[in-house]
Each structure stands twice: as structure tokens, then as C-alpha cells.
Amino acid sequence: MEPINGDKLRGHLEAMLLSTLERGGAHGLEILHRLEEAGCGLLRLKEGSLYPALYRLEAADEVKAVWETETHGRKGARRRIYTLTAKGQRKLDAGRVEWRQFVKVLGGILGASA
Amino acid sequence: MNDTTRIQLKTIVERAVRPVRASSSRKQKMREELLAHVSGVYEEESAKPGGDQAALERTALRFGNPAEVTNQLEESVPVGDGLLQFWEGRPGESKWRGAFRFIWVGAAVCLALLGIALFAAGLVRAWSREELLAVSSGRDFLPLWVFQMPFVLAGFTLVMCWMERSLRGGPPLGDRRRTGLIRSFASAWAEPATRVAMTGGGLCLFALFTLLHISANWPAQPTGRDYLAMSLAVAPFTGGWAAASVFCAWIFARSAAERRWHHAEWSSLPLGPSL
Structure with a gap:
């Protein structure tokens, strides 16, 4: 199967990030690992693009971020741990409803119902 | 690595x-x-x-x-x-440019706060004609805000610059910032240059506040009153303000020094072509 790259992911990235955080707080790299795991290795995301999306979610109060206290030997570079907020959870729930509707409509048109 | x-x-x-x-x-x-x-x-x-x-x-x-x-x-x-x-200014800008921006932004914030306070006071209790005249003619307020505030802001800014300079000579602040405000202050105090800046700056601000207090009350002084006694009487008040100002100046100086250190560290990286 062909990998799913950045262009195809556009528009769904934020919902996917919220979904990964439903499993608990995580830093950026851990979020990527969760995405890869859930996407069975078929997701191809440019990793630098992850953080702007997380910053947008944070500005919208849909995720909350705190700096970790330990740098684990990375010489001053700390990670931020992102967690889902109640607003983010509501957005995720709404996103799931929209997605089901989207798949149903497109599935009907393409003759390939999910 | x-x-x-x-x-x-x-x-x-x-x-x-x-x-x-x-x-x-x-x-x-x-x-x-x-x-x-x-x-x-x-x-x-x-x-x-x-x-x-x-x-x-x-x-x-x-x-x-x-x-x-x-x-x-x-x-x-x-x-x-x-x-x-706008508040932080351009990375790597000169110290004087930064100080000048700090003074005029500080003055603008103080005037805005004064406006809000006057408006709120008017809402709580309607101004009498005499009070309104006193405020609008500047008899009561202008001397305080126009003549004293620039001295206070300039003094505060100079102390802040002094402290920032002393912090710049020390180790990077990156780790200090993570230890919390009080512990970070204690850590900065341990540096001799910063300690001198804090003590010297505090004494200068104390002298400035005392002088301003005397000058603000000058026309109202009874004849023959001992100004030294008056200065001593207000010493706890002006001393408290000076100590609080030093602490605030240190907070601003710390973040400015941190930004400068960070800029120096990252702006020196040769970017070259992508890997």
C-alpha cells in the first residue's frame, strides 16, 4: 500500500494529534510514534510540521503543554508534554462525527462504503 | 552525543x-x-x-x-x-535603545493605568467640580506624573541595565530560570557582580525615592522642619519601594540577559546549505 504523506494528511492532522493524546500526555516524538503505530507505518509526516500543529492546538486551548523538568542528557533542550483538554476532547468528538459523515458521503459516491 | x-x-x-x-x-x-x-x-x-x-x-x-x-x-x-x-525589541539591539524603549513603554503603561484609575474613581463617586478642575488643570496630578515618573522610570531602567550587565558576565541563565523565582534570585545574589548591582542599585533607588518624596512635599513643609528627620520617617516606606523595585528590575534584567545570551548562542550558528 502506498504511504500516506503530508498532502493527504492536511486537514486531518490536528484531529489525529488530539486522538493520540486521548491515550495520555506525550511529547512530540512520542506523539509521532503513536501516530506511526496507529497508521501501521503508512503515515509519512514531516516531523517539523508536527509542532506548528501542536502550537495551534495549544493556542486554541485544545491541548495543554508543560515543560518536562529533566533534559535526560540533551544539554538544556527540554521537551514539552502535551495533554488533551476538555475543549480538545469535545473537538475530537465533533471531528469523529464529521469524519464518519464524510466517509459515508464519499463512500456512497465512490461506491465503496466503509 | x-x-x-x-x-x-x-x-x-x-x-x-x-x-x-x-x-x-x-x-x-x-x-x-x-x-x-x-x-x-x-x-x-x-x-x-x-x-x-x-x-x-x-x-x-x-x-x-x-x-x-x-x-x-x-x-x-x-x-x-x-x-x-515590540516589548522585547529586536534581538541583539543596543542596550541604550532597549533602555529607551523600556522607558517610554513604561511611561505609556503608567499613564494608561492612571487613566483607568481616574476613570474608576469617577465611577465609584462622581467628581466634584473642584476635583475635576484640579485633575484637568494638572494642579495635583501633573507634577507627580510628569516630573517624578521620568525620574523613577529612568532610575529603574538604569538599575535594570546595571543588573543585566552583571548577569551577562556570569554563567548562562538557562538552568537558573528553571529553579523558580526565589531560588533563581538567591542564585543570582551569589554572583559578586550581581550582588554589587543589586545593592548599589537598591541604594540609588532608595536615595532617589527619598529625594522625590522630599521634593513632592516641599511646599507643604512647615518652616524649620528637619528634612533628615522626615527622610528617616519615610525610610521604611522608600526602602520597601526600593527593594521591590530592585526585585522587579532583576526580573526584567534576567529575561533580557537570557534573551541576549540565547540570541548570541543561536545567531552565531553558520546555517550553510541544507544537509
Whole structure:
């Protein structure tokens, strides 16, 4: 199967990030690992693009971020741990409803119902 | 991970972050978080066969096109960050330019606060004709705000610059900032140059506040009153203000010194062509 790259992911990235955080707080790299795991290795995301999306979610109060206290030997570079907020959870729930509707409509048109 | 590798990882991050139009503090956060990310990626990649250079190349590839990341980072900067950009000034700007901006922004904030206070006072109790005349003619307020505030702001700014200069000579503040305000203050106090700046600045502010207090009350003084006695009477008050001002100046100086140190560290990275 062909990998799913950045262009195809556009528009769904934020919902996917919220979904990964439903499993608990995580830093950026851990979020990527969760995405890869859930996407069975078929997701191809440019990793630098992850953080702007997380910053947008944070500005919208849909995720909350705190700096970790330990740098684990990375010489001053700390990670931020992102967690889902109640607003983010509501957005995720709404996103799931929209997605089901989207798949149903497109599935009907393409003759390939999910 | 050796220092050379670390510099190369920082370069990967800096290619994306340097062109972003955002406040220094926001870019500082971006750099730190992205550096932590690429460091983690590099650790994963260096566990694979191919050597360090190949691991670095794969790290850069996974990070993505710097120009695209720059655009995405810039889009994530909130509109309100513009105010912070203005407050923080251009990275690497001269100390005097920064001090001048601090003074006039401080004066603007003080005048805005005064306006709000006067408006609120008018809401609580309607102004009498005499009070309104006193305020609008400037008989009561203008001397205080026009003649005293510039001295207070200028004094505060000079003390802040002195402290920032003393902090610049010490070790990087990065770790101090994480220890909390009080512990960080105690750590700064341990530096002799900073201790001198804090003590000297505090004494200067104390003298300034005492002089301003005397000058503000000058026409109202009864004849023959001993000004030394009056100064001693207000000493706890002016001393408290001076100590609080030193602490506030140190907070501003600390963040300014941190921004300068951070700018010096990252702006010296030669970006060169992408890996």
C-alpha cells in the first residue's frame, strides 16, 4: 500500500494529534510514534510540521503543554508534554462525527462504503 | 552525543526557526523544543547502521524542508505575539535603545493605568467640580506624573541595565530560570557582580525615592522642619519601594540577559546549505 504523506494528511492532522493524546500526555516524538503505530507505518509526516500543529492546538486551548523538568542528557533542550483538554476532547468528538459523515458521503459516491 | 553533532542538530532547527517572525521568547521555546525533538530523532537514527553522518542526514530528512516548517511555524504564531515582539525589541539591539524603549513603554503603561484609575474613581463617586478642575488643570496630578515618573522610570531602567550587565558576565541563565523565582534570585545574589548591582542599585533607588518624596512635599513643609528627620520617617516606606523595585528590575534584567545570551548562542550558528 502506498504511504500516506503530508498532502493527504492536511486537514486531518490536528484531529489525529488530539486522538493520540486521548491515550495520555506525550511529547512530540512520542506523539509521532503513536501516530506511526496507529497508521501501521503508512503515515509519512514531516516531523517539523508536527509542532506548528501542536502550537495551534495549544493556542486554541485544545491541548495543554508543560515543560518536562529533566533534559535526560540533551544539554538544556527540554521537551514539552502535551495533554488533551476538555475543549480538545469535545473537538475530537465533533471531528469523529464529521469524519464518519464524510466517509459515508464519499463512500456512497465512490461506491465503496466503509 | 558530541558537541559537533549537537551544533549540526541545532543548525537543522535554526534553518527553520531563524526566519520566523516571532518574539524572541517564542522562538526560544521553539528552538528548545525542536532541538529536543531532533536530538531524540538522532538517537533513534544513530542506532541504525551507516554512521553518524548518515544519521544526521536522516534526521534532517525526517525533520522536513526548513522553508516549509518556517511557514508553518509562522502561521502558528498568535496575533498577540506582535506586542511581545515590540516589548522585547529586536534581538541583539543596543542596550541604550532597549533602555529607551523600556522607558517610554513604561511611561505609556503608567499613564494608561492612571487613566483607568481616574476613570474608576469617577465611577465609584462622581467628581466634584473642584476635583475635576484640579485633575484637568494638572494642579495635583501633573507634577507627580510628569516630573517624578521620568525620574523613577529612568532610575529603574538604569538599575535594570546595571543588573543585566552583571548577569551577562556570569554563567548562562538557562538552568537558573528553571529553579523558580526565589531560588533563581538567591542564585543570582551569589554572583559578586550581581550582588554589587543589586545593592548599589537598591541604594540609588532608595536615595532617589527619598529625594522625590522630599521634593513632592516641599511646599507643604512647615518652616524649620528637619528634612533628615522626615527622610528617616519615610525610610521604611522608600526602602520597601526600593527593594521591590530592585526585585522587579532583576526580573526584567534576567529575561533580557537570557534573551541576549540565547540570541548570541543561536545567531552565531553558520546555517550553510541544507544537509
